[in-house]
Amino acid sequence: MTSADSGVPRLVIAAPSSGSGKTTVATGLMAALTGRGLAVSPHKVGPDYIDPGYHALATGRTGRNLDAYLCGPELVGPLFLHGARGCDIAVVEGVMGLYDGAAGEGELASTAQVAKLLRAPVVLVVDASSQSRSVAALVHGFVSWDPEVRIGGVILNKVASDRHEVLLREAVDCVGVPVLGVLRRAARVDVPSRHLGLVPVAERGSDAVDAVAAMGAQVAAGCDLEALVGLARAAGPLPGGSAPWTPGPVPTLPHARMRSRGGTPIPSRSVEKSTPRVAVAGGPAFTFSYAEHTELLAAAGAEVVAFDPLRDEELPEGTQGLVIGGGFPEVYASELSANEGLRKSVAELALSGAPVAAECAGLLYLCRELDGLPMCGVLDASARMSGRLTLGYRDAVAVSDSALAAAGTRMRGHEFHRTVVEPGAGAAPAWGMRAPQRRVEGFVERGVHASYLHTHWAAEPGVARRFVERCRTS
Incomplete structure (x- = not known):
């Protein structure tokens, strides 16, 4: 063959x-x-x-x-x-x-x-x-x-x-x-x-x-x-009808060029109001993300701009939405805390009602403090390292309407952390866990959706489209 x-x-x-x-x-x-x-x-x-x-x-x-x-x-x-x-x-x-x-x-x-x-x-x-x-x-x-x-x-x-x-x-x-x-x-x-x-x-x-x-x-x-x-x-033929997954067509932006970062197409800067700018956290403290998320955001019409919370003192100019994925903020807590300019910039964006999606490390960064060090203070919660590993797949349903999902949306996710956030859920929780145990978790406040749960947006492309649309209208 x-x-x-x-x-x-x-x-x-x-x-x-x-x-x-x-x-x-x-x-x-x-x-x-x-x-x-x-x-x-x-x-x-x-x-x-x-x-x-x-x-x-x-x-x-x-x-x-x-x-x-x-x-x-x-x-x-x-x-x-x-x-x-x-x-x-x-x-x-x-x-x-x-x-x-x-x-x-x-x-x-x-x-x-x-x-x-x-x-x-x-x-x-x-x-x-x-x-x-x-x-x-x-x-x-x-x-x-x-x-x-x-x-x-x-x-x-x-x-x-x-x-x-x-x-x-x-x-x-x-x-x-x-x-x-x-x-x-x-x-x-x-x-x-x-x-x-x-x-x-x-x-x-x-x-x-x-x-x-x-x-x-x-x-x-x-x-x-x-x-x-x-x-x-000598691998066998893939099952009949298999075709490459696609995030959808990436929009052609007036007066803009497409640039590539790591094999992922990302629209460059645009002055079009219909093209919201979404800042995505990166650098050593926030390394956990799926490439398809950036591709889905771009395909939904966003201009995606990376920034490093360890180095950048404020969010990229014109940011209308923020995505903070997973990583190791506990390892860099001192440096993250010392960057007061960026912490203030993140808090101001969140308080304005702009969409903010935070997973695991992002959740910790939005708390009042992490291991006693000041963080962004967006959420009235504190985070600390613990000796217990929380690990495993989760079957979840959205409890509250948010910038990511309508209440009732079912998604599967994964938890992987040695930290604890207290309280573990806000007045409007992000997720209700269906398995392996029933509980609520996370926070939905203003435009913020913050949770320990890692999800893969390719399973529910409407998440990225909803987020970008909220960026346009917020």
């Missing part, structure tokens, strides 16, 4: 469990293939915001997520094709263990489900550091568990010595699955972690560049790139 028959050549990089080396192998493979002159489309299964940053560094393209819980299984293929436009090959990094998905939902949102939806072969990355012949039983179990998941090869990671490699290869040969790579332990490819996972690219600068280069060199030296590309080209 040729790539023309099957669509974009593609591979899914999976593992038996977290910590096996998926990110190292996936990012290294992306970098190695890019180094060979291929246009590589990077993808990540699940709601992870950090790994796509490393993928983008490896490929020079926007890292994109494929989440069957947040967006629904029916959007996995279209979102994949949207990201893979114009690419020679796609590499999809899995999440957790191959068959792990949303709790209590069977295979939903698992790497295995995404691989089946994409009809993509899987490469299993096995941490071989504490085993030899037993690796055969492990690989056999993963191969046989679900016959619809095609495991096309194994990469043995953290191999101790040449003798260890011989024992491992002999064992895997008994299963009939090819070994496509063997990687030794290598400290230079390690990425530092903290309370919510890896440290994002935006915070590491040249260290991240060096780490990705080391990952690429390790994979290029230890893996059979030709065999991996051949396996990717």
Whole structure:
């Protein structure tokens, strides 16, 4: 079968469990293939915001997520094709263990489900550091568990010595699955972690560049790139009728040019009142966002302008709407607090009734204080770090009419934080959680919608259109 028959050549990089080396192998493979002159489309299964940053560094393209819980299984293929436009090959990094998905939902949102939806072969990355012949039983179990998941090869990671490699290869040969790579332990490819996972690219600068280069060199030296590309080209045809997802047509603005940031088209400055200016927080403190959000805002007619709350002392001139996504404000609380000019600018915009959408880190930034340090004071609530991790998918319904959604709108989201906001909800809560437990959460005040819940707007494009329309009329 040729790539023309099957669509974009593609591979899914999976593992038996977290910590096996998926990110190292996936990012290294992306970098190695890019180094060979291929246009590589990077993808990540699940709601992870950090790994796509490393993928983008490896490929020079926007890292994109494929989440069957947040967006629904029916959007996995279209979102994949949207990201893979114009690419020679796609590499999809899995999440957790191959068959792990949303709790209590069977295979939903698992790497295995995404691989089946994409009809993509899987490469299993096995941490071989504490085993030899037993690796055969492990690989056999993963191969046989679900016959619809095609495991096309194994990469043995953290191999101790040449003798260890011989024992491992002999064992895997008994299963009939090819070994496509063997990687030794290598400290230079390690990425530092903290309370919510890896440290994002935006915070590491040249260290991240060096780490990705080391990952690429390790994979290029230890893996059979030709065999991996051949396996990717043997991917099955995508389901009939699959077409790329689109955010909608990006408006043509009078007296304006289109510029591109990270592969995302963004309208440049415009004096047209019908083109509201939406400021989107970025920089090291606010790195959690989905590329499709910016694309949806632009397609809805907004002019999207990025700003850095650590550096910029006021919002971009003419801002009519504000989006503050997730990230690590707790790490930068002192710097955020010290930027009094921007805090005042944000508070003035919010008090004016302009639409403000804040998720997780954005919620903390809008509070009175974070760990005792003054924040924007938009919400009568305080935030602090805690020792408890709140993590998981959520089934939610909008409780109050807001700039994002009409009351009754149902969306699925994801929580991921080690902070607490008190109180946890305002007089007009943002969301009512339907699962895993019933509760209300978040704040809707004036034009502000602030919540811990991360959502993917591609699942409900009306969110972006509603937000931009409110920016026009507020």
